[in-house]
Amino acid sequence: MFNDPLAAALAKIMNAERVGKKEVEIKPASTLMKRILGLLQEHQYLGSCELVEDGKGGVLKVNLLGNVNKCGVVKPRFSTKHTTFEKWEKRYLPAKDFGLLVVSTPKGIMTNMQAKQERTGGKLLAYCY
Numbered sequence: 001m002f003n004d005p006l007a008a009a010l011a012k013i014m015n016a017e018r019v020g021k022k023e024v025e026i027k028p029a030s031t032l033m034k035r036i037l038g039l040l041q042e043h044q045y046l047g048s049c050e051l052v053e054d055g056k057g058g059v060l061k062v063n064l065l066g067n068v069n070k071c072g073v074v075k076p077r078f079s080t081k082h083t084t085f086e087k088w089e090k091r092y093l094p095a096k097d098f099g100l101l102v103v104s105t106p107k108g109i110m111t112n113m114q115a116k117q118e119r120t121g122g123k124l125l126a127y128c129y
């Protein structure tokens with residue numbers, strides 16, 4: 001049993017990227033995980049992401065492009081305002097405008113740049129660069 005399936009999924013992606021694999025299977029699948037992987041796919045960190053039902057929660061098959069340097073979850077899930085994203089970018093990302101933070105907002109799951117444009121805060125979930 002996993003304590004944090006999202007952390008396990010991102011660690012699995014990191015390990016597969018390091019050894020040069022082209023595909024990784026993540027289980028169990030969840031809608032939160034699918035949305036976060038969809039954001040990483042939009043920003044060209046991951047290739048296609050496909051949900052396969054196996055009767056036990058589903059499996060996400062993710063094609064890797066080799067573009068992930070590091071990714072992980074933010075623990076504890078800090079609350080932030082739209083004015084304080086720069087503080088968290090300095091802490092989790094290596095340079096300005098390089099990489100992304102994934103934020104859960106009242107308007108849905110989005111990146112830190114989208115949340116700044118929408119002028120909304122939320123809880124930090126993950127980072128990737």
